[in-house]
Amino acid sequence: MKIKEIIVVEGKDDTRAIQRAVNADTIETNGSAVSMETIEKIKLAQKVRGVIVLTDPDFPGEKIRKLIVEHVPDCKHAFIDKKHAIPAYGRGLGVEHAPPSVIQEALKDAQAMEAYAPEWISKDDLIDAGLIGGPKAKVRRMRIGELLKIGYTNGKQLHKRLMMFQISKEEFVEALKSVLQEEQD
Incomplete structure (x- = not known):
């Protein structure tokens, strides 16, 4: 499965997991200390090919997602449930532990967030x-x-x-x- 958009992930292990699942390019944030240089890469990627943000289903991953939304509000977002991000052994939580089929499904379901949407549900x-x-x-x-x-x-x-x-x-x-x-x- 080839993905046109560039996928934003947290690190090298996530990139390897993405490449096992799909044919795609990635930008790594190198954890939650996202530099302005990385933000500029993400902006350029969004302009040229589009971006899908796929971060870990935890607090640091959500923090990265929010920072990206502040600077690149029109990118798409994909999510992996925590139950699929748990390693078979050891500790931790992350995209790198998700099976390829779960990553493929998350990317297929990626959606754009709208900054100012009507309130249909109170x-x-x-x-x-x-x-x-x-x-x-x-x-x-x-x-x-x-x-x-x-x-x-x-x-x-x-x-x-x-x-x-x-x-x-x-x-x-x-x-x-x-x-x-x-x-x-």
Whole structure:
């Protein structure tokens, strides 16, 4: 599978994982201390070929993603669920541990974030759905993130991502129905 866009990853191990999964070029941020030189490379890559950001599903990965969005708001984003980013042995969490099929699926589902999207789903909707507060909120948010292909977030960030990815009320309701049905089974 050939990817036209340049994929932004955190390091060399991520680049190797990407190259095992697809034929693509990468830009490495070298961790969360992203330099302005790297930001300029990402801007140029976006202008020339487009960019897909694929960072680790953890706090530093989210920090890198937010920094890139500040400077290159029109790039696409791909997400890997934490359960696919855990090594078979040892410790850590990262893209480099994901199987090629998971990376391929994440890249296929990459979406652009919209900075100023309409609010189709309110924070009250999230509270009513049991996605903010309550004993099952975290598990439900994890599953909603998987189903909608927007990654895992805390409650506050979920609202922001739903708006940025312009998830419609209908898409949200369908995903929520699936999550609630799974809880029943």
